[in-house]
Amino acid sequence: MSDQPSPDQPSPDRPSLVLDCRGKRCPLPVVELARRLDDVAVGQVLAVVADDPAARVDIPAWCRMRGQEYVGAGAAPDHDDGVPAYLVRRVS
């Protein structure tokens, strides 16, 4: 089913919130991430689905600057359009 995380994805990294930032240019995906991180509980994962090439660099760097955990990039959980989802675990 397309709305489920892929079965080979370890369950602790399953996002509890998905932000669709398709078509949004830098810095909007990072702005969305910063704004919505508090919507997940500490320890939970948020996914930022973004096709902006800068997000690949900016989301891990944002995590480092803000002391959050960058889990990695995977396929977007809701569409099969090849747009990456960047996974971030709220640490604090």
Next chain:
Amino acid sequence: MVSPPRTTAVHLDAAAEPLHPAARDVLLAALDEGWADPLALHTAGRRARLLLDNAREVIAVLLDSRPDELSFTASGTAAVHSALLGTAEGRRRVGTTVVHSAVEHSSVLHAAGWLSRHGGTAVSLPVDRLGRVDTELYAAAVRAGGVAVACLQLANSEVGTVQPVESVAQLCAEHGVPLLVDAAGAVGRVDVPGGWSLLSASARRWGGPAGVGVRLVRKGVRWREPGPADDRGFVNVAAAAAAAAALQAVSAERAEVAARQWQLVTRIREQVAATVPDVEVVGDPELRLPHVVTFSCLYVEGEALVGELDRRGFAVASGSACTASTLEPSHVLAAMGVTTHGNVRVSLPRDVTEADVEAFLAVLPGVVAGLRDRVGM
């Protein structure tokens, strides 16, 4: 209320700065004196030849080289392309691999990419958070064998970090691999260490005119003109003479100018970190070019930041994706793993004043805050 645009701009983008006054005088004189073909045998030709030979000699000596090792090219990019591809051509029997750092100038990346589309292999080495290549990784890549040419910049023009060129030159020599040092942006700013096999530079970057590149090939390096060998090209004699005059002038002033720029960049690094929240000042704070500083402000669009600063009278550059036609962020910032949005690159021209820098530092926090307001951050 909207503040009116400043009438006198403070230029903080020394990737292009006005021609050095000494170069301008020489350029104007040389346009009258050196218009002829320097290969012609008549009086006007000999006059042009004399100007060109003199320019070659001055630049070669200042770069610790010999005049017969120096060629003028149409740009710094052309110097890199011909240095790299010519060495690959000359050493094709030894190997077809080109080794370079991930933060080289785009001219290196493009030449390496071209080689790899024509049967060669390009090995790109990662850098650390400060933008510096790892000497051990470099050694391993060169030891692997089959390397036609290795390439390393003297310093990164975007973030200022100086590379370990001396150690890399030594290990390249141990393995018999020629090292191309891309010194554009560093010549006239920092010492150029020896040990290179080839060196490329750009006169525009040291206060000379645009359209003058310099390629140095040490005697004994197996280098062949890539493409048709043709030494009948008509060198821009006046521009070469002006480039030499500029390098002479900046070399004479360097101690004073670099010391002043170093202090001002230190001041910018400290003040930006202290007065702008959620900012990262990138590049090596110590082993760096004297005049370059780059920082990224979270939640701000680079293009808007450049535009807003320009409206207030400050000209800066940016490595943010939205300021590039490709929408790709700076490959340098990406390789360092630092944020690419909200990026500002300040490079100080030779005549920058403390007042210019203080004025910039005074407006910056408000400009950043204003842009963050627009996105609700």
